Amino acid sequence: MTAPSLDPANPFAAPSSLPFGLPPFAAIRDEHYAPAFEAGRAQQLAEVEAIASDPRPPDLENTLVALERSGQLLERVAATFYNLVSSVATPELRRIEAEQAPLMAAHRDAIRLHRPLFARIDAVHRGRESAGLGPESRRLVERYHLDFVLAGAQLDPAGQDQLRELNREISVLTTTFQQNLQQATEAAAVLVTEEAQLAGMSGEARNAAAAAARARGVDGGYLLPLVLPTSQPALAVLSDRDTRRRLFEASVSRASAGEHDNGPVAVQIARLRACRARLLGFATHADAMVADQTAGSSAAVDGLLSRLVAPALANARMEAAALAQAAARDGVELAPWDWAYYSERVRAERYAVDTAALRPYFELDRVLADGVFHAAEQVYGIRFRRRPDLSGYHPDVRVWEVLDGDGTSLGLYLGDYFARDGKRGGAWMNSYVEQSALLGTRPVVANNLNVPAPAAGEKALLTLDEVDTLFHEFGHALHGLFSDVTYPRFSGTSVPRDFVEFPSQVNEMWAMWPEVLQHYAFHTVTGEPLDPAVVEAIRAARQWGEGHATTEYLGATLLDQAWHRIGPDEEIRSATDFEVAALERAGIAFDLVPPRYRTTYFQHIFAGAYSAGYYSYIWSEVLDADTVEWFRENGGMRRENGDVFRRRLLSRGGAVDSLAAFRDVRGRDGDPGPLLRRRGLDRTVA
Template sequence: MTGHNTQQNPLLAPSELDHELPDFAAISVEDLVPTFRTGVVDHSAEIAAIVANPEEPTWENTMDALEASGQLLDRVLAIIFNYSGTDASDDIVAAEETVAPELAAHISSVNLNPGLFARVSSLPPQPEGSENEALLTYWLRRFRRGGAALDDAGRTELSSIDARLAELSTRFGRNLVAATEAGAVLFTEEGDLAGLSDSHKSRLAEDAAAAGQDGWLVRLGLPSVQPVVEELDDPAARARVHEASLRRGSGGDADNTEVLLEIVRLRARRAELLGYANHAEFIAEEETAGSLVEVDDLLGKLTPAAVANAAGEYKKAVDKAGSDDSAGAASGVAGSDWPYWAAKLRAEDLDVDEAELKKYFPLERVLRDGAFFAARRLYGITVERRRDLDGYHPDVQVWEVREAEDDPVRPGVPIGLLLTDMYARPSKRGGAWMSSFVEQNNLLGQMPVIVNVLNIAKPAEGEQALLTPDEVATVFHEFGHALHGLLSDVRYPSLSGTNVPRDFVEFPSQINENWALEPEILANYARHVDTGEQLPRRMVDAVRAQAAWGQGFATSEYLAACWLDLAWHRLSAREAAAVTDVAAFEKDALESAGFGADVLPALSPRYSSTYFNHIFAGGYSADYWSYLWAEVLDADGFQGFVDTDAARGDEGGGRPGAVVEIDPDDVRFAGDRFRRMILSRGATIDYDDAFWMFRGKQRSVAPLLHRRGLAGSMDVDGLGR
């Protein structure tokens, strides 16, 4: 993206590139805020015109007009918010911080517009099960939850809260980016890096040089546990990295303490103003889980079993550390040590050299011959590189998605574009996600332009990025989100693609992860980077076993974060105002949930409060549990691909490590059903009904328990529906 453009602002009109891909090279940073403000003015005028229309409200002059409004605003916001996560220059950061509160105020003005509310409310009920009914329900719920029924004083206060929350969430995210970058650990003695491969050390040296420093620089990722601690032999080196990870956002110029406390207080007050007991109750209303009661039931029954398994894993790590004579063995196993000794145990149990294993997962093959190949087998689509189209950064690749040439109905018809942004860089937020520049909708005839973002370490010049099994799963996961956006086929933008409840949005992405280990798919992409030989059977078995290994720790650190999220967002306005010590609150919340230091002395939640981006700067507030709920759907729902008549269910299915033998002739049949019933429908469906139709029965938690190794640790009665 250029710093200045003397030509006409390309955002003022739809892009003339294929599928309205933004002309990134022509977009000026200086134009973003002025264009945003023009977009707000234009959208406000469009809303005013709908309200002032002298004709009686009809579907066309009200709902169609409402959904078609704000196109300029959508275009510029897609640029700002995508860039703020992927290439956050100082100018982009400043633009986002300027735009966030003004956007919140504008959204409030729409939600609180009495004339628009009255006009939409006057429309007659729409046919049951229709897209029109779904859209009307969406807007009426949006008005109600947006405060349309409040009095003037309430509307004013709510608008002020929304604007301030937007400002604070943006600040939290920016602080975290700064704290994460500042928290990078510089090693100046190569001996401290014992345990790392030469190629890994070379990457760390390149990162240090890029930062203008001598030595080896370990940059931090989002979670508490940094992957590098699994490899560092020196306990002091592990401790330096782990402690740097845990203290992010809790001091210095990028301190998030007061930011998150104000967010919690304002969310609690907002919920109270709208008639809810707390923010968690406000959020749960829209989720497919139905209520906090069901969430508590699931988390409450899983936690003791997960903690018991984790305690057993911790004891094995302690025993391993105590019996190991190698350098680095030490008395006691701290939080920085547990992953290291667990990795040693995993290598012994699975009998695999993980550095050698990565050579069978070069990124390009995983993407092309894995994720894209699976999509062709399942949904009859092709994904081909468009070298004539440019992304927003040199690392970004652009792909065109089409129906297959042999498709009997729409041979070779374009579906949309996919942008892949795979490599980490200092200006990019940590983690992995999917977003969009254009959302599919038939109202405006727009095809989707979807983005997949990961943070894989960029290889040295001339080398290929080699992935861990977890990174392979992430590629498939994020492409599952992309498929949800790409294969959407709805009329209205508000209902398109991934615009569904949080506990359903993860369902298609987690379903897609299963295909990474499906025999036909795995055999197609898991080939040695140098020789091209297939992954040996012994290593295939190890990869499958690895997916089920150490689930006590993985489940416990995740559940701890879920309980922490809910603890913050269950506070009433009065209770939130009384909290001043973040560390003390977090300690009490974890102890109450069963994760006290006396139970698991070396376990931290996957994210602690000051760097919990999902809930304070992302869209998962009071909703981090949605990943687990979606996994309930996934572990059970994947049997819909195995049992292609969708009528019988194996309660022990969906287990990573289990070989899923699916008749190749049935794969496309099941894929077409999933595309038709789930992926193409966006938010136009009743989610429980859609799951039931695909699966052939109501969801059950039993497959999830088998997957996570908890089935033998608990009574599962009553956990299904």
């Protein structure tokens, strides 16, 4: 089979000549993607055919390592395209995405369902005990074999044909869900015509809202764009109750009606996933997805979640009682859109903490350089060198070279922190190039946030939650940057989904670590450091609101599980009715605390990699909270601790068993006790 050649003028035709293989963003045009995708798929299929028809007996090198080397053109175009369609989407990029989705699904199936190829992988797998393989090579054989089995390689030809069609349909629908959500979220931004309706917002935030309105062609108004979760940050400060209501209702009703209605799309995705799971021999999609995770079974997931529901809901109800009293003083009967506003008031009364007043102490660039980077420098000995000579894919994007303690280069870090039209909601880390000793590549990683862009001449100020998010996402970036593996299959964050959040959650600890906080938290106007008494009050107040936070998280998690435990023939007429019934059955229904994500904007599970896996955050947090205690027990911010965590866990990616890596650091299995104490779930709040 001869692969079609790609025009040498196409930027994807050869590896990028830029440092670390950074994509040549300035040279890439929309018309380059389709031919590069086509040539990349054809090239990899030709490589696969060569592997499958190799007359030599199958072994590690001529089968598994050859597979690891395949598809490099496709990887270049796919890594760039899918990252950009999340960050700078245009109607044309969305059209290309929709066009490519079924083609990419068919391509994956063409490899995973290739019977002669699997026969060779199976033969290597059977002989792995006597082949004298090193630990990482043996794991490569085992992981590839499991990947192919879970993808349907052992199905008969009729079953494989059915699976191909299911995968094609699901790929089309998940792309539709994502595009509906992105467009519905942009359309649902709340336009306010009178500045008085923004009472409570800072001057900088109002200026940013005015700038957002002007960017949409509206003069004299103020636009409040939506972030991905149900809770919108502005709800905590807006004193105009009607504006709060409008913002909340816009958030929870996104993509639930009209041309971008995701309800029917979600129903169809869940049904098709159920059909696929049954075809593969699993009772439900949830069972199929957990089979390859550290949890191991749906029963294990249920065991953790069931332990959390009652205390979380009890704490949320006690918080609600306190908020209702505060609201009653204003003659207000507490509603969901009032929760964040009165929660901040109660927090200020009880703990003397006004989180909105803290924003001037958290200027983005200072938090990044003197907080996030500083912590990494202290714990891991790395340094960051700005590379203004390297361009990102948008003027907002900045590029840093990351240097190890001995001065050698680890890779590149891209920062893209501001919200804009064409950028999906939420915050995330992605990779443009992954580390691999086999391919001689070093990592190029990016962090994306959705902080409101400041008005011209002003500085971007963060909420306390956004500070935590910045540290969190940088934890993912470190996982990618510290990767030190041979095979691309194991690079960086290529670990089980219910483990991948663990390193990033650990990195959040440094946000409030005294030596770090006192290095970055200075008032952007006066230059005064954050008062130590305020810092202590913040720490004391940390468990306030955990009832709400845990309940909204569990609501989303249990909703995810409900959608992915349906049977193939279960009839669901309304996504809304299904959601209401699922939350009632799970014992987590509480009108004042809706799920963190409702069905129609639950991007993680209907257009991302977390289907039946949203439990991963709290599953990983068990390990995270336990690891934070390990750091404290061993002296905290010490290079020795960082070196152990990096060498034994962060650098290993998927090349070792994830829980074994954790045990190698902690010396034992994870203990849920620290998590329960952190979230106040070992007792009921007063």
